Amino acid sequence: SSFDFSGNNVSTADSTLFFNSGDKHLELIELLDRQYNPVAADFLLCSLLKMRDSDNFVKYFFKYYPYRECDVLPKAYEEFLVMAPKANIALPNTDFKISEATRKRFEQFLSIYTSNSDDRIKKLQLKSFADTWFYYAVYGK
Numbered sequence: 001s002s003f004d005f006s007g008n009n010v011s012t013a014d015s016t017l018f019f020n021s022g023d024k025h026l027e028l029i030e031l032l033d034r035q036y037n038p039v040a041a042d043f044l045l046c047s048l049l050k051m052r053d054s055d056n057f058v059k060y061f062f063k064y065y066p067y068r069e070c071d072v073l074p075k076a077y078e079e080f081l082v083m084a085p086k087a088n089i090a091l092p093n094t095d096f097k098i099s100e101a102t103r104k105r106f107e108q109f110l111s112i113y114t115s116n117s118d119d120r121i122k123k124l125q126l127k128s129f130a131d132t133w134f135y136y137a138v139y140g141k
Helices: 022-034 038-050 054-064 075-087 100-113 119-129 133-139
Strands: none
Touching: 022 038, 022 054, 038 054, 038 075, 054 075, 075 100, 075 133, 100 119, 100 133, 119 133
16 A cells, blocks of 8 residues: 555545645645634645655644644654654654654664665565655655
8 A cells, every 4th residue: 555644534635636736735824824724734734745845844734733632643744753853854842642653663664774785675675664654755655
């Protein structure tokens, strides 16, 4: 399977219409600035993840997402946040809950990814992570 985001009834398939249009992102940001809407926030955040736009994801995640009130973050957000420090992406705050399963899965991914294996072998070994954001960030599929 491949990377798929879901949160607040939004999936990567739904946000496809935003991927190629900066104007759509600006419209969403204006809407969110006027009135916070969790579905609109997820459309924006999901499409930023899909475009691998880390800077804007961090900016708008910390601006709009009520992560302190969430017991469980959407999996793709957890995967981004657990990978960020290793990818030298600065986070303004690290006070959020990330499941032990996500942390463990990222450690396994990182262990294989940073190994000295041949790149083709490494990519084959990492196929089992194809449904994660960190695999998508590196291999884009």
